Amino acid sequence: MTSVFDENGVCVPCTVIEAGPCYVTQIRTKEKDGYTAVQLGFDEKPERLVNKSLKGHFSKANTKMLRLLKEFRNVDSASLAIGAEVKVDVFAKGDKVSVTAKSKGKGFQGVVRRHHFRGVGLQTHGQSDRVRAPGSIGASSYPSRVFKGTRMAGRMGFENVTIRNLTVIQVILESNLLLIKGSVPGAINTYVEITK
Secondary structure, eight states: OEEEEOTTSOEEEEEEEEOOOEEEEEEEOHHHHSSOEEEEEEEEOOGGGSOHHHHHHHHHHTOOOEEEEEEEESOOGGGOOTTOEEOGGGSOTTOEEEEEEEOOEEEEEOHHHHHOOOOSSSOOTTOOSOTTOOOOOSOSTTTOSOOTTOOOSEEEEOOEEEEEEEEEEEEEGGGTEEEEESOOSSOTTOOOEEEO
């Protein structure tokens, strides 16, 4: 993240995202695939790291070897051809976008951090070590089980998160950078999906 000053001199916090160049590697059609979509590839990688099936896929599309492939539906594919380069100029200043990414993984966490339990509180009645414990989780003879979805300790984070209605502050075409107002999910160098 960084911050920029707008035309009124107000400091605006924003996230810098490298959003291209992407390459059209496949175009799905209703007749052949049953739905319409455009498959985009991003982030070039060495040819020695690509398996044979993907090498054939990229050579058929006449593109470089790419790390990430992603399909986008509801795209006007008439203006795109296989192998075409999609740059950051598809976005403009002031556009509202949605950003989807994997959130930061936090590992195995207890109920206080994961579900905001408060613990025992003042630790009265001899309770010296129950401050961060979950307490009772089930009923007695009925229903004699623990319900699915009961909030307990477990793995936290690394889930798909979407933030909608973020504003594009600036488009830097020569280096394929987008400046988006506010923060986006994920750690540094995480792949994100940006849609209008």
